[in-house]
Amino acid sequence: MSESLDALSVELDLETGIAGELQQHVHHVLHHELFLLNGVLNIGDSIPWLDWMDLQGYIKRMKKLSKMFDRFLEHVVDEHSERRGHEGESFVVKDMVDVLLQFASDPGLEVKLNREGVKAFTQDLIAGGTESSAVTVEWALSELLKKPEVLAKATEELDRVVGRGRWVTEKDMPSLPYVDAIVKETMRLHPVAPMLVPRLSREDTSINGYDIPAGTRVLVMVWSIGRDPELWEAPEEFMPERFLGSRLDVKGQDYELLPFGSGRRMCPGYSLGLKVIQVSLANLLHGFTWRLPDGVELSMEEIFGLSTPRKFPLEAVMEPKLPAHLYVEA
Numbered sequence: 001m002s003e004s005l006d007a008l009s010v011e012l013d014l015e016t017g018i019a020g021e022l023q024q025h026v027h028h029v030l031h032h033e034l035f036l037l038n039g040v041l042n043i044g045d046s047i048p049w050l051d052w053m054d055l056q057g058y059i060k061r062m063k064k065l066s067k068m069f070d071r072f073l074e075h076v077v078d079e080h081s082e083r084r085g086h087e088g089e090s091f092v093v094k095d096m097v098d099v100l101l102q103f104a105s106d107p108g109l110e111v112k113l114n115r116e117g118v119k120a121f122t123q124d125l126i127a128g129g130t131e132s133s134a135v136t137v138e139w140a141l142s143e144l145l146k147k148p149e150v151l152a153k154a155t156e157e158l159d160r161v162v163g164r165g166r167w168v169t170e171k172d173m174p175s176l177p178y179v180d181a182i183v184k185e186t187m188r189l190h191p192v193a194p195m196l197v198p199r200l201s202r203e204d205t206s207i208n209g210y211d212i213p214a215g216t217r218v219l220v221m222v223w224s225i226g227r228d229p230e231l232w233e234a235p236e237e238f239m240p241e242r243f244l245g246s247r248l249d250v251k252g253q254d255y256e257l258l259p260f261g262s263g264r265r266m267c268p269g270y271s272l273g274l275k276v277i278q279v280s281l282a283n284l285l286h287g288f289t290w291r292l293p294d295g296v297e298l299s300m301e302e303i304f305g306l307s308t309p310r311k312f313p314l315e316a317v318m319e320p321k322l323p324a325h326l327y328v329e330a
């Protein structure tokens with residue numbers, strides 16, 4: 001990873017404008033480094049007097065990453081500001097960065113947003129809102145490829161409710177309980193953030209007989225909670241049926257299922273994230289048949305860090321099954 005970061009330094013030094021594919025590539029590499037470094041166990045965090053030595057070199061990598069991210073975000077903000085400047089009166093807002101810049105230039109806004117604020121928000125949206133949904137959809141498809149009978153049930157529901165003449169929309173979701181159950185079951189077994197975001201206890205407390213002094217860093221292991229045999233029947237089994245007719249939801253109120261966390265620091269993008277996952281998955285299942293390439297054994301190994309992506313990217317053969325005109329962009 002550091003090697004690819006070094007290569008990126010060269011690309012960024014060119015300062016010829018990072019556009020299109022390169023911009024995506026830059027973001028992809030930075031993003032992976034961000035997730036990796038967020039998930040690592042840094043010795044200095046647990047043994048503070050060793051901190052200054054940066055034994056594993058993580059702090060050095062974090063500092064380098066922070067600088068590179070900053071330059072990337074500077075570029076993104078510059079690019080958007082330039083378009084605003086050029087287009088003047090005819091400027092139309094196209095994306096979130098445009099919206100944030102509009103807020104930043106609004107003198108009537110109660111909370112002031114400066115350039116650093118726009119960059120920070122953009123970083124939050126990129127970090128929180130992209131990989132999480134993609135990883136979850138990839139896991140859902142992997143589980144379905146392992147369980148053809150579940151895939152068949154989902155397809156049956158989509159054919160019955162949506163029909164083969166159109167794509168699935170957000171409005172269909174309340175009528176697709178089985179697809180919803182597949183998403184919940186995927187999030188139970190593959191929570192995007194297996195330990196949520198670390199908390200610090202504000203006061204001395206005691207939980208389940210364990211004394212937790214004030215100032216302790218606390219990690220909530222939602223990955224283990226999702227596989228706890230005391231909470232779930234056949235916990236290792238991918239069984240969406242367990243959610244049919246169940247009151248369990250992912251909104252942070254049911255502690256046995258917390259893929260978006262809970263409380264004040266719960267994921268602020270949970271409603272958007274959930275919809276993106278549901279509709280993307282539903283359309284991938286509705287629009288295509290899915291199978292593994294011949295002779296391919298599907299590995300379910302995961303990388304355990306701040307997020308839990310698949311260790312090996314999913315390889316599958318998908319073929320369109322709706323009328324051809326639906327695949328042509330309007």
Ligand code: HEM
Binds near residue numbers: 192264266
């Ligand atoms: C499948 C989609 C998503 C999942 C599974 C997910 C999961 C999470 C989790 C588990 C947390 C930590 C919550 C806690 O510790 O209690 C979190 C925080 C966060 N998420 Fe998401 N997220 C998703 C989508 C999004 C989207 C779409 C956005 C933004 C557009 C977003 C932005 C954030 C931000 C900014 C935080 C930090 C909140 C804070 O610390 O106050 N997430 N997310």
